[in-house]
Amino acid sequence: MILSLRRRRAARRAGNKQHEHENGNMELTIPSHFQCPISLELMKDPVTLSTGITYDRQSIETWIEGGNHTCPSTKQELRSLEPIPNHAIRKMIQDWCVDNRSYGVERIPTPRIPVSSVEILEILSKITIACRREDRVGCRQLVAEVKALGKESDRNRRCIVANGTGCVLSTAFETFSKASFDENVAVLEEILGVLTWMLFPLDGEAKSHLGSAASLHCIVWFLKSGDLSARRNAVLALKELLSSDQQKAYALAEIQGAIEALVKLIEKPICPTSTKATLMVIFHMVSSPPTNEKIMAKLVEMRLVSLLVDMLVDFERSICEKALGVLDGICSFEEGRESAYDHSLIMPVLVKKILRVSHLATEFSVSILWKLNKNEKREDGGVLVEALQVGAFQKLLLLLQVGCDERTREKATELLKLLNPHRARLECIDSMDFKNLKRPF
Structure with missing residues (x-):
């Protein structure tokens, strides 16, 4: 990559090299071993494959996610798809950026190391143990840790989803739903927030736990009594459950206050996302054959048509x-x-x-x-x-x-x-x- 200004040629012709240097117009070439072989750009997060070739993490992960299991440069089969951070090259690049800051080059920040499957599985194991012990404080802290890791990068989020986090958290939600609700509100809200933020759609086993009778009652409680964020998460969870099992619509309608809470979200919307989710939940309720006459009468009584x-x-x-x-x-x-x-x-x-x-x-x-x-x-x-x-x-x-x-x-x-x-x-x-x-x- 060449960095230059438009006046570089005119300055060279004039022979005024001192003036050229003062204005940062000298030609600057990135060393070839600092360039990613795929993007040909300065590497911001250099990682090395099992073949010994170093790439920028974003470029090589895009290559691997595209279904390629060979090294782009050598065409050799990759023994491992997990790239290893190259701290030596990264430090050299950062030093080079500092040395050339007079040319407008900014120092690349030190990247955070992405979470690995081993780390995620270890956290999930601790969550499972905390559930068995009914350790709501410890479980909430672990769920918050998962949330923080997911916020760091899309790669972390994909890793979290791929390692069965949805099933573990759905099981945890059901476990704490069956215990004292007043004492477990905080951990239940934390789990529901993570589920709706990064883990939908859920697999069948996860939905069976999240759609249990105890879990449904807790979700409806958040729908009725939670703050705006909790109500939004609750209706998103209901949409996820009813989209694959419309029989859940009858169980939902039997819970006291569920229909009133849904109609209230239509009357006083929180955001477009929650409004769409609410409409989908009600749609499943009115279109699931045979539709319960009591459900219909309740919706009409709540002035839903208007x-x-x-x-x-x-x-x-x-x-x-x-x-x-x-x-x-x-x-x-x-x-x-x-x-x-x-x-x-x-x-x-x-x-x-x-x-x-x-x-x-x-x-x-x-x-x-x-x-x-x-x-x-x-x-x-x-x-x-x-x-x-x-x-x-x-x-x-x-x-x-x-x-x-x-x-x-x-x-x-x-x-x-x-x-x-x-x-x-x-x-x-x-x-x-x-x-x-x-x-x-």
């Missing part, structure tokens, strides 16, 4: 999709539909979301419209007329033209048949709704 419709007015794509998915599940039941009929914005919002957010949002919107209009019981066709007034007929025709999946096509066609007899009534459409619309093919 909250969802208000949320759909002005939220980003991912949240809109999830909110529509939940609303679609709720509108499968009469109580949910009755609550939707009472909201004045339900038809304008649903029609507006068609072809405006995403294909998934369009599918959900059409499905909800189909459920609401098909089950209309009023003789005057109230919701059908309202749907016409906000342009549902034109939107559905356009949807059939640009294309959609077969199930959505069938529902859109049936909707058009339901709407057609009422077209003699007042009908209007916002032409801006179709502005800049692009076909999906």
Whole structure:
């Protein structure tokens, strides 16, 4: 690598070498043995492979993680994939940087040595022993140590995940959940924080421990009574559990205060991440067949339909999709539909979301419209007329033209048949709704 200024050539031509030196314009070449053979840049963390060749740690780890088990320079098979820190070269590079600081070269900091699998396994063993002894203080300190190591670098985090930390911490969470909860709040919160931060997704065994009856009750406690961080971690844990086992939705709903705490996170959101996770948890609850009527009645009683419709007015794509998915599940039941009929914005919002957010949002919107209009019981066709007034007929025709999946096509066609007899009534459409619309093919 060559470091120079634009005036170097002019200064050399003028022969004013003293002036050139004072302005730091002299040509500076990095010694070849300080350069990484892969990136050709100055090595910041030199490590040596089993073949004796030294590389910068980031470059060689990227090479190995790409599935390469040979030395890039010699092409020899690597006897070990664990690079060894080359402290001698690193010290020489640091000294060279100090000697050349007048040229603008900054001294590279001494890198922290990455954690090894042996170290992680040793910590996990100590956590297991602490759990057996019900040593909550010692366990919390060890979990905090794991957290600190994970924060140091992505490599440490990958090493922690790869050595079964998720299963050990999930087991620890279950163990302390079964003991005195008041005394174990601190260690449980620490474990849950580490699990949600770096260890999701969990394997099957880890989920079985985190999803046990005792663990679920503790997670719901954090969901109801924890601080903002604990509530966020709790709903992320519930999302992880329900995503692979929807039967957990029934167990969750049976826990006192769980549904109220979830709806509260919708009403008073903490952050977009927790809002999305909450919507996914509720989605699993309302879409897991057969859905419990009590769950549905409770959600309607908590005014969830109104909250969802208000949320759909002005939220980003991912949240809109999830909110529509939940609303679609709720509108499968009469109580949910009755609550939707009472909201004045339900038809304008649903029609507006068609072809405006995403294909998934369009599918959900059409499905909800189909459920609401098909089950209309009023003789005057109230919701059908309202749907016409906000342009549902034109939107559905356009949807059939640009294309959609077969199930959505069938529902859109049936909707058009339901709407057609009422077209003699007042009908209007916002032409801006179709502005800049692009076909999906």
